[in-house]
Amino acid sequence: MQLRIRMLLSVFAICSALTCCASQAQEQVDFDTYFQDQALRFEFFLFGKKSESKVVQGPVVQESSWPGPRKQLVFPFPYGKNAVRVYDQASDKLIYSYGFDTLLSEYATTPPAAQGKWRSVPISVRIPKPKARFRIEILERLKDNRWATLWSEEIKTSDRGILRESADQRGAVFELHKTGEPKDRLDLVFLAEGYTASEQEKFQADAQRMTQFMFEHEPFRKHRARMNVVGVFRDSYESGVDEPDKRVYRNSALNASFNSLGIDRYLLTEDGHALKRYAAQVPYDTIVVLVNSKRYGGGAICLDYCVTTVDDPRSEAVFLHEFAHSLAYLADEYIGAVTYSDLYPEGVEPVEPNITRELDRENIKWRPLLSQEVPLPTPKDFSGQSQGQAPVVGAFEGGGYLRTGMYRPQRSCAMGDGLEPFQFCVVCQEAIERMIEYYAPSQSE
Template identity: 35%
Template sequence: MKKTLFSLILSSLLLPGQAQDFDTYFTDRTLRVDYLFTGDAQKQEVYLDELCALPHWAGRRQHLSELPLEGNGNITMKDKATGEVIYRTSFSSLFQEWISEKEAQSVKRGFENTFLLPYPKQAAIVTIELKDVRHRTSASFTHEVNPNDILIHQRGSTHVTPHRYLLKNGEAKDCIDIAILAEGYTAEEMELFYRDAQAACDAIFAHEPFARLKDRFNVVAVASESEDSGVSIPRKNEWKATAVSSHFDTFYSDRYLTSRSVKAMHNWLAGIPYEHVVILANTDTYGGGGIYNSYLLTTAHHPMFRPVVVHEFGHSFGGLGDEYAYTSEPSPMYPYDIEPWEPNITTLVNFESKWKDMVPEGTPIPTTPEKDRKLLYSKVGVYEGGGYTLKGIYRPTTECRMKINEAPRFCPVCERALEKMIHFYTY
């Protein structure tokens, strides 16, 4: 009963007040914008790399000028003639994580980043902003998009990567479209990939709120072939030629598996409707990574594959923060005097904006961790430890899918945040 009431309230809050604007300003195509994020810890810059046109638009057609989450950056598109904001989206990036690493103090690097925008009918002005850990603009770049520009690269109309739908509930305009890419699978291993992709799909939709709202999603497995089987493990001096050139040891962390070949990911997907990208690596080495509104990458043959892919999807789809902690030192990503934008961690600076309404009256803050296993994942409080640090950052429950692999579910706060995101995209 409570879930039904929540859904009704959420629906009333997210009524598509701007649904009519899509046909006013956009065509049923995608403008793919490729940027380079460059710099070091002291200074960052954004450069335009390439504009591409894709055949269809799979993104939202309502709440066009709203952001579901703040993220670590945002993109705003304005109609050039009127100055009206016609589309906004937010994101995080591997580059912004790298800035907090020691290497960024002495080395300048560039990272690829790709974003999908609805294709404007008339000239538009696009502004992209990167935010620092204090939520201040650290870099911005503004450019004009002429939809008739002959140098906008037309992709996806002639060659489309072989693919197979694992879940098909409707047209792309009505559903959230998830694409699962193969990484480190040769042509001879594609049936193995399709089985692994089905396992990933089943794992995600075994969790709430995805199970209850499964009819809002399409899932397609995309057979992006690699020359070599497996993925690169630099610490073992193993380097493979793979579809998106992923590797472990990102930022010298053994299990952090990522790719900086972001354009390659999107080139494989050209011509297939998609919004969110899941990449499965053909290896049994433990690891993964998920970046909000960018991609997730995880290993397909480790025993913990299923809980890990769900955890990383919590990052890439829902913008959820990590609830685990391993040091008493402050995290460079989460200053104690700033409220994190992630919905499931807090510094208590602005707890009203988080899950305060879900904390039972009389619950002490901080809350003593539960010992009763029945309450580990469900009793909402304010438990110290999260966002990688044991002190000053708080999480909603004792345990959660965003904290440990053994958790059977997301905590109630994470479930609510994910449900809100699904409604944002589909109402």
């Protein structure tokens, strides 16, 4: 029941806990030496229960271009409960990696998983297409931080089994913000979910409203020239999405549903195959699903995609909060009323950039941003040498749903209770900026 209680108390969906990890080799890889300007999308089924998971491979699809990073091909962040790694077969050199989460790691903490019930999660993983024969691996992070290889395959790039069909172009595409080539930009795609054919204009207006809200807030405002934003509309047969707790069921394009994992406001689209086929119509780095609903809700699978409704008064704030989870692996900074020791195990430093258990000022992860002479932990009412408007950066107790033993950088943040007015703390802003830099390196501008 712990997960259920936590989710009910939390305002939004979560990135589950991570443990620290040894960072991967940082030697950089030259894109043109090893890759073609194409993407390969691998469809998998993950099967899991508590403490056990499996990967089964589905189709491999070639996409027209690789819009993702070309400079930092080995993932520079410690994020993700799973990872994909690609090795050049001849040299055994690691040439690409990326971390990601799936719904399965959350499911693994639920009572049915503990009772031994398996469930499957369809996921899609994209990599740039290597020039030569390669090995691809899917890994899983274990509790003690070691990585376990769940699946590994050698692949010949000329393999006729790689599907070279055209992407489905049936959707209507709206360019909302265009600043450059997708390979040099962070490309956000909004996908329409639960809009009927007659609601196309509404989707366009909703996507415009979300885009505007994003660019009104830092750090997106100052980096707007490094982003492209596009909307793709496909009509749903019925308006709205499933709300099983109300016995409401709708036939929608992506089968999104409230009550994911049995939690009221947890809204996800669990079909990772359909999601990525839909998005493949345009070049994208990150997906936001806009759900045509008045109900309050949203969700994020970190480093994969996020979902939000559009017609609740708080929908814009929910969108940007969820997007910060899925884009930059930020943790929730708010506090649940109970302790969830299974989520952030005691004595383990979470890898999320905006919460910490560390109170040593030399080692705290946001050390360069600490206010001068700020005590750690930082008392709630500490005003220190705050020069006018600059809010104190320290270590305020409470974060990651925990009341004690976990610390957040500033008193208020949009990943916590700082939704009105909406503002990310400086640590969250910097984490988002690092992710923008990953997708859209500044020298490309």
